[in-house]
Amino acid sequence: MRLTSFTDFGLRVLMGMASTPDRPFTTAELAEEFRISRNHLAKVISSLSAAGYLETRRGGGGGAVLARRPEEILLGDVVAYLEADQALVECFLSGSAACTLAPHCRLKARRAAAETAFIADRNRSSLAECVYPPLNV
Template identity: 40%
Template sequence: MRLTQHSDYALRALVFLASNPDRLSSIREIAEIYGISENYMVKIIHRLGQGGFIETIRGRNGGLRLGRPADSIRIGDVVRFTEDDCALVSCMQQGNDQKGTPPCRLMPDCALRHTLGEALGAFFAVLDSRTLADMVGQEERRKLALPTGVVP
């Protein structure tokens, strides 16, 4: 399983916000610290806001912060929200009518499909057992946190 760049950057943005819990942050800060396009980060932040993972405060003194406590944001929930399709093979896609894909003669009792489904379940079980708070240790805080009082 390989996560999309969108999910990767979404997780990074959340780690940044969790590392700076005592102040509002800006999209520009997040984009600069990770070397990501600011325009792309706008799209990611918008999507995270739709999911309730972050809160945006408008206005002159506005900015971004987590939408709920870091210890209540499960990594698996973020990945499920940001990934359009977590199917490992085409026959695992929800609502798949196999258009453009040769029909599988083994469906629905394919052992490979069941094995891959089990592996995907194990992958998400690990991600569901970790929260955003688990992703923010001393090193993350040291490398990502800006001094309080710094205006974004």
């Protein structure tokens, strides 16, 4: 399974923030550390916040902090959330009629099982097991 850059950035942000979980990080700091677009990273942080992985604070001393302990954040759940709008293949899209093999396709169930197994395997690890070294920000 191939992950989108959006998910990759989300995982990087969480791993970096887990190194000092009580410290607020600004989008600008994280974008510089990971050498990615500040605007794109703002969308990633917004999504992680909406999922309850981050809390964001405005103003002086503001930024984003982990909303849960790293031990409580399962990697598979993060991947599943961030990849929710990304179909593995076109036939997984709701309402898609592009598959010429449907309704006789035997591959779709196997692909779905592989995706489920991938997420389950990622859920064997928590964010705490993948802490990035302290960020240089």
